[in-house]
Amino acid sequence: MNSKSRVVVWSTGGVGSIAIDAIRHRPDLELVGVWVHSADKVGRDAGELAGGTALGIAATDDAEALIGLRPDCVVYAASGPERDAGAVPDYLRLLGEGINVVSTSSTSLVYPPSYFHPEWRKQLESAAEAGGASFYASGVFPGFGSDQLALLLATQSKTIRTLTVREIALNDHYPVADVMMDGMGFGRPLEFEPMLSTPGFIEMAWSAPIQLIAKALGAQVLQIRGSLDRRVTDRDLEVAFGTIAAGTCGAVCTRAAGVVDGREAIVVEHIIRMARDVAPDWKTSDSDATYQVDIDGDPDIHCSLTLGDAEGHGAGRGAMAATAMRVVNAVPYVVDAAPGLLSSLDLPITLPRNVLE
Incomplete structure (x- = not known):
């Protein structure tokens, strides 16, 4: 590997700020620039924006200036209601300039072959080839909890009948009302139809991890079946985005199942509650965020x-x-990888360096 990679961080939100702080302490990485969206952040010190001490790097909204720094890689962590629509043009520009990109913004690209927008995928492939650069997306779920953790555990398997990955989360801290209410249906009566209930939405949202696991295990998924379940709260709940009234939705469960040889073999479940005691018959956890893998096979494997x-x-x-x-x-x-759109199947385990304190 190269001794040091020059890095730009794209945004200073929660994930971007953590990335800035991590890079500043890594001798194998050098932070050379930071992009911001808000005009009031332009010109401010990137280290201070990330909640730390000054770094002597002024944040900017000038993408051309950051490209001109010729970084080896951009850590792309911008977010918004239309993530891919805003992010893909940036990816194309960066890749075409020969700049590698790692992203937490486009979770459907954790497995590029299954990307829901084939025309965008072709454009990204062409840009990566033209620029000789690579793109990699990851996170926790989708990401590690729904692919590499499951596949690592599967190295112990003789046979697998069903492999289930699951996130159980308490999301009362999430402040974005339109996402939680209109997108997921929290605080709405069960008659309300959130974005999650749009036909095909759940199948599209969880296609990437299902197809990634299938590819890794040498299986072929020809159909994904999605379902949505919601439960009401029996009391008012005060959460970060407001009040969830008694009798409205306080818990949501999505399930997507990849069908292999006529049976549901690879399953992704996502359980979100606004209080721990809502929907007590669903899978529960004492932690605010739990990631589970259950393998029904020889042997049975269970990990939390x-x-x-x-x-x-x-x-x-x-x-x-x-x-x-x-x-x-x-x-x-990613900097050392061959050009193209990568998934976790294309990289070795991305072990951190110089992190022991």
Whole structure:
């Protein structure tokens, strides 16, 4: 691997700020620039924007200036209601200029062959080829909890009948009302139809991890079946985006199942609650964020991973840190990889360097 990779971080939100702080302490990485969206952040010190001490690097919204720095890689962590629509043009520009990209923004690109927008995928492939650069997306779920953790455990398997990956999360800390209410249906009566209930949405959202696992295990998924279940809260809940009234949705479960040889063999479940005691008959956890893998086979395998402190709290920060480090730790590997659109199947385990304190 190269001795040091020059890195630009694209945004200073929760994930971007963690990436900035991590890079500043890594002798194998050098932070050379930071992009920001808000005009009031332009010109401010990137280290201070990330909640730390000054770095002597002024944040900018000038993409051309950052490209002119000729970084080896961009850590792309911008977010928004239309992530891919805003991000893909940036990816194309960066890749075409020969700049590698690691991203937490486009979760459907954790497995590029299954990307829901084939025309965009072709454009990204062409840009990567033209620029001689690579693109890699990851995170926690989709990401590590829904692919590499499951596949690592599967190295112990003789046979597998069903492989299930699951996230169980308490999301009362998430402040974006339109995502939680209109997108997922929290705080709405069960008659309300959130974006999650759009036909084909769940299947599209979880296609990437299902197809990635199938590819790794040498299986072929020809159909994905999606389902949505919601439960009401029996009392008012005060959460970060407001009040969830009694009798409205307080828990959501999505399930996507990849069908192999006529049976549901690869399953992704996502359980989100606004309070721990809503939907008690669903899978539960004492932690704010739990990632589970259950393999029904020979042998049966069950694994549970939690983020946050020992008491199971602080998972929001833990999940953001894990998300950021999935791509920061991958930077040297992506820089050294052959050009193209990568998934976790194309890289070795992206072990961090120089992180022991």
